[in-house]
Amino acid sequence: MSPTSVPSKDPEAGGNPKAVQDREGTGTASAPKAAGTAPPRAGRTGGRSPLARFLIRRVLTALLLAVGITLVTFVLTNLVPGDPVAANLGQRALGDPTIVAQWKAEHGLDKPLPQQYLLHLQGVLQGDLGTSQQSHRPVRDDLAEAVPATLELAGVAILISLVAGVAFGVIAALRRDRLSDHLLRILSLVGISVPTFWLALTAFYIFFYRLQITPGSGRIDPGMSPPPQVTGLYTIDAALAGQWDVFASAIGHLATPALVLALYTIGLLTRFTRSAVLEVLGQDYVRAARAKGLPGRVILFRYVLRSALVPIITVAGLAFGSLLSGTVLVEAIFAWPGVGQYAFKSATSLDLPAVMGVGLVVGAVYLVINLIVDVLYGVIDPRVRLS
Amino acid sequence: MTLSISDLKVTLGGREILRGVDLDLRPGRVHGLAGESGSGKTMTGLAVLGLLPHGARATGRIALGERDLLGMSAKELNTVRGGEVAMVFQDPATSMHPMLTIGRQLTEHMRHHLGLDRKQARARAVELLGQVRIPGPEAAIDRYPHQFSGGMRQRIAIAIALACSPKVLIADEPTTALDVTVQAGVLRLLRGLCDDLGLAVLLVTHDLGVMSAVADEVSVMKEGLVVETGPRGQVLRDPLHPYTRALLDSLPGETA
Ligand SMILES: Nc1ncnc2c1ncn2[C@@H]1O[C@H](COP(=O)(O)OP(=O)(O)OP(=O)(O)O)[C@@H](O)[C@H]1O
Ligand SMILES: [Mg+2]
Numbered sequence: 011m012s013p014t015s016v017p018s019k020d021p022e023a024g025g026n027p028k029a030v031q032d033r034e035g036t037g038t039a040s041a042p043k044a045a046g047t048a049p050p051r052a053g054r055t056g057g058r059s060p061l062a063r064f065l066i067r068r069v070l071t072a073l074l075l076a077v078g079i080t081l082v083t084f085v086l087t088n089l090v091p092g093d094p095v096a097a098n099l100g101q102r103a104l105g106d107p108t109i110v111a112q113w114k115a116e117h118g119l120d121k122p123l124p125q126q127y128l129l130h131l132q133g134v135l136q137g138d139l140g141t142s143q144q145s146h147r148p149v150r151d152d153l154a155e156a157v158p159a160t161l162e163l164a165g166v167a168i169l170i171s172l173v174a175g176v177a178f179g180v181i182a183a184l185r186r187d188r189l190s191d192h193l194l195r196i197l198s199l200v201g202i203s204v205p206t207f208w209l210a211l212t213a214f215y216i217f218f219y220r221l222q223i224t225p226g227s228g229r230i231d232p233g234m235s236p237p238p239q240v241t242g243l244y245t246i247d248a249a250l251a252g253q254w255d256v257f258a259s260a261i262g263h264l265a266t267p268a269l270v271l272a273l274y275t276i277g278l279l280t281r282f283t284r285s286a287v288l289e290v291l292g293q294d295y296v297r298a299a300r301a302k303g304l305p306g307r308v309i310l311f312r313y314v315l316r317s318a319l320v321p322i323i324t325v326a327g328l329a330f331g332s333l334l335s336g337t338v339l340v341e342a343i344f345a346w347p348g349v350g351q352y353a354f355k356s357a358t359s360l361d362l363p364a365v366m367g368v369g370l371v372v373g374a375v376y377l378v379i380n381l382i383v384d385v386l387y388g389v390i391d392p393r394v395r396l397s
Numbered sequence: 398m399t400l401s402i403s404d405l406k407v408t409l410g411g412r413e414i415l416r417g418v419d420l421d422l423r424p425g426r427v428h429g430l431a432g433e434s435g436s437g438k439t440m441t442g443l444a445v446l447g448l449l450p451h452g453a454r455a456t457g458r459i460a461l462g463e464r465d466l467l468g469m470s471a472k473e474l475n476t477v478r479g480g481e482v483a484m485v486f487q488d489p490a491t492s493m494h495p496m497l498t499i500g501r502q503l504t505e506h507m508r509h510h511l512g513l514d515r516k517q518a519r520a521r522a523v524e525l526l527g528q529v530r531i532p533g534p535e536a537a538i539d540r541y542p543h544q545f546s547g548g549m550r551q552r553i554a555i556a557i558a559l560a561c562s563p564k565v566l567i568a569d570e571p572t573t574a575l576d577v578t579v580q581a582g583v584l585r586l587l588r589g590l591c592d593d594l595g596l597a598v599l600l601v602t603h604d605l606g607v608m609s610a611v612a613d614e615v616s617v618m619k620e621g622l623v624v625e626t627g628p629r630g631q632v633l634r635d636p637l638h639p640y641t642r643a644l645l646d647s648l649p650g651e652t653a
Contacts, residue, residue: 294491301446301486302506302557303478312505316496391496392541 064388064395072381076374080134083369084127087362095119117143117363134370140363144356149367152352157371158242159229160337160348165243166268168330171275176322178276179283180315183291194280201277207339210270214343217266224266227345230259267344271336275329282325286318293317319390327383331376398462398564399423400445400482400597405457407440407621409450414440416621417457422565422597427588429612429629430601431644436618438601442567445599446484447474461565480510483558487570489550493542499526499553500538503560510561525556529586548579552586559590566591569601584611605645609633617641 058066095110103109114120117140118129133140139149182194217224225231229244237247237256245264248257290296291314299313338350345351349368356364388395400422407415415437422428430438444455445466459466466477486492493502503525504518513521519538526534529552531545542550551571558566568587572580588611591598602608608615609629616626617640625638636642 294486295494298486298492300448301478301484303475303480313494393543
């Protein structure tokens with residue numbers, strides 16, 4: 011039997027037609043570009059970097075979606091069965107057609123819908139969200155107080171969830187089928203299945219009424235006045251102003267509702283992180299990294315977590331959404347003057363400008379979260395930003 | 398340095414996957430390892446680096462020079478891995494991290510094992526890429542695996558394996574996932590490196606054609622045992638074991 015090809019003692023493959031095919035043949039579309047013909051670092055120096063292009067594309071998409079959100083909130087609020095006139099005027103005034111007509115004209119409700127939308131859009135662009143029919147204040151001013159309150163609560167909750175959820179998930183995956191894994195599984199199951207409002211009520215009852223170890227409702231102690239507004243986040247504003255007693259009080263008030271909110275997302279993130287890490291641990295490239303003799307912590311952080319972050323970020327984005335909807339009940343129970351409470355009040359009284367304002371804010375928050383998630387994908391995964 | 402495996406037994410989940418494997422790898426020689434699917438070729442390679450699947454137990458002796466790899470602590474083994482014994486995996490599409498530049502993947506273990514600084518490691522990485530015939534190594538180093546073709550990726554994987562100048566290279570079906578036109582180039586590269594650097598190579602392959610092209614010695618495995626071993630010419634021309642004969646007979650277009 012003769013060898014199918016003569017083993018060459020020479021690694022020089024340059025003159026061989028097969029090697030040329032290897033270089034240019036089988037690869038992906040970008041393979042020829044990857045060959046030596048491209049000038050060094052063409053991707054960085056030629057025009058904008060791929061990352062910048064990727065970011066610009068994402069931001070433009072987000073802006074387009076933002077216009078879409080104004081349309082959707084407008085249409086939805088106008089589809090609501092119910093008469094804002096009846097909801098806002100007293101019984102007496104309703105009987106008087108001139109008062110009704112005047113009220114409608116005042117709020118632009120006598121115009122055809124498309125025109126109402128354009129007026130609405132124009133207002134939004136100028137930062138004018140109309141006047142709340144309930145508080146008789148500009149919706150923008152109402153939201154300027156409510157939004158930071160909710161962002162502070164939800165932000166702290168998502169931070170806690172990310173840190174704890176990812177850490178728990180990694181521990182569970184690395185200690186798979188051992189005691190700590192089982193304990194964490196129980197914790198995450200509890201977190202996912204216990205209704206948030208029940209947890210909120212129970213926590214409020216036990217820790218405030220019974221044990222009196224947590225402060226009661228609101229954002230700070232009743233005797234204190236809020237710190238001078240910079241960001242609207244009491245913790246940060248108090249720290250900026252150096253009012254450490256207010257800072258401590260704000261943290262104390264945040265702790266229970268934030269933890270209550272976070273428990274569900276911690277459970278969610280623990281489960282997803284665990285399965286994401288387990289999946290990555292089984293990948294060839296992790297075994298290859300072990301075969302290179304890299305220390306365990308390098309493999310965990312550089313190889314495993316980097317890949318696992320992609321699904322984790324996706325879930326974290328979704329979790330933040332669920333967390334926002336959870337704030338409606340938690341805010342009600344802890345008397346937290348946030349968007350949830352405001353939305354509830356304005357929806358039940360058919361306060362359309364307020365409802366639209368809330369819709370816009372919620373839509374914008376989702377947009378921003380999506381944008382952040384997308385951008386993080388691009389930053390973490392070169393295949394996303396280079397494609 | 399020679400690597401000699403003797404009486405290697407591996408049990409996994411109550412099943413004996415390797416039932417006493419003996420293999421000897423010598424510097425400058427390519428040792429081909431053939432055998433049907435499931436015969437334990439990959440497990441033999443993984444056992445050398447202590448990378449067996451979770452729950453596997455290995456007994457016997459895997460001697461690298463005078464040292465027994467099976468008796469080593471995890472820490473000692475980590476200096477051997479990548480440093481003295483390196484591995485190339487079957488599928489270059491999955492054996493490199495998709496989110497790390499190949500420069501990073503080429504230099505990180507050099508910096509760890511050899512204590513090079515960033516610049517030295519980068520220079521050596523460029524040199525290695527040239528050695529495995531990647532065109533434009535200076536530019537290639539900042540790219541990601543998905544920007545290369547399969548054949549080039551496997552060359553890069555070989556460069557990664559060679560980075561710390563190991564004595565022993567275990568290549569588990571390094572060409573199976575590649576296009577036929579690319580296979581010859583990668584094999585020729587391996588052969589040349591083995592000769593130039595005095596590597597001891599274990600080349601796992603299904604393909605007796607590949608085997609006859611590059612191996613000096615050939616071993617054939619079946620059900621966790623090496624059933625035949627010897628110089629290439631002898632094993633492929635006058636197989637002693639009926640299983641080897643059957644394997645050769647099943648080759649399309651090959652006249653054994
Ligand atoms: N993770 C695992 N858990 C349990 N058994 C396994 C595992 N991996 C492999 N095995 C078993 O070990 C035996 C040897 O497998 P091995 O992968 O070494 O075969 P191989 O000779 O490399 O086959 P192939 O040519 O298909 O790659 C097989 O019977 C297989 O079923
Ligand atoms: Mg195998």
